[in-house]
Amino acid sequence: MYIPPAFRLDDLPGLHGTIRAAGLANLVTATAEGLVASPLPLFLDPEDGPFGTLHGHLARANPQWRTPAIGQAMAVFMGPDAYVSPSWYPSKQEHHRVVPTWNYVTVHAYGAAEFYEDPDRLLALVTRLTERHESPRPAPWAVFDAPADFIRGQLKGIVGLRLPIARLEGKRKLSQNRSAEDRAGVRTALAASDRPADRAVAAAMPE
Template identity: 75%
Template sequence: MYVPPAFREEDRAALHGVMREARLANLVTATAEGLVATPLPLLLAPEEGPHGTLYGHVARANPQWRLPPLGEAMVLFAGPEAYVSPSWYPSKQEHHRVVPTWNYVAVHAYGPAEFFDDADRLLEVVTRLTDRQERPRAEPWAVSDAPADFIRAQLKGIVGLRLPIARIEGKRKMSQNRGAADRAGVAAGLAASEHAADRAVAALIPG
């Protein structure tokens, strides 16, 4: 990922925060048959390894887990993003040398993709993924609510993923390359948007 110094994010806690907040990630592997990508939710175990370890699962019918990866796998996490109109820059009125751009947060994690089909490990991953999504609900559903034999049968249809993160890249592009007045203009423009994603980006623009 191209990351100019002004946009580089290296804080481990901030990187992990983006990864946790991402509802869906993309697992990408290079194989002898070409690039393969799968969108999937992932769990982060920050205590495992220098950069943490990711857990998830793919469908057993998905060929990605059967194709030996050529080198590291890459996982893409996307954070808040929004279009930036040049009309929000006060400097536009001065010289008109402005163009549109896009503000966004992205994290790329790299490491070896390890696939497994041990039923107990799969059950743990599925349970943790479900609990994370259900926890905010007034009446959360739990994997244990379903019959145990039914769950065991369902587990036969998936393959687990473990990816210890060997390296990680983060980019937080939030108009840091603009002056204070232009940043304030972008923040105000996005804050007035009807789209929640735009308002989320507005809150991240430095003052």
């Protein structure tokens, strides 16, 4: 990923925070037949390895897990993103030398993907993944709310994924290359938007 120095995100807590906030990732592998990608909900175990380990699952019918990968896999996590209009820059009124752009946050995690079919590991995986997303709810659903034989049948339709992270790249393109006045103009416009992602970008922008 091309990352100008002003946009580089390289502190581990910040990288992990973007991964946790995104939840859904695109798992990309290179194969002899070309690139393959699958959108997957993944969770991060930050204590497993120097950069953490990602966990998730694919449908058993998904050919990605059976197709040998060339080199490492890549999981792409996208944070909030927003279109930036040149009209929001005060500098536009001075010289008109401005163009549209896009602000966004993203993290790429690289590592060798490991797939497994053990039913006990799969049960532990889906239980942890479910708890991650259900725990904030007033009445969280649990895997064991469903009949055990039904859950066992569902597990036969998935394959587990473990991806120890060997390398992380992060980018926060949030108008850091603009003047404080231009950043303030963008932040004000995005904060007033009806689009939640626009407001999230405004909140993430530096002063």
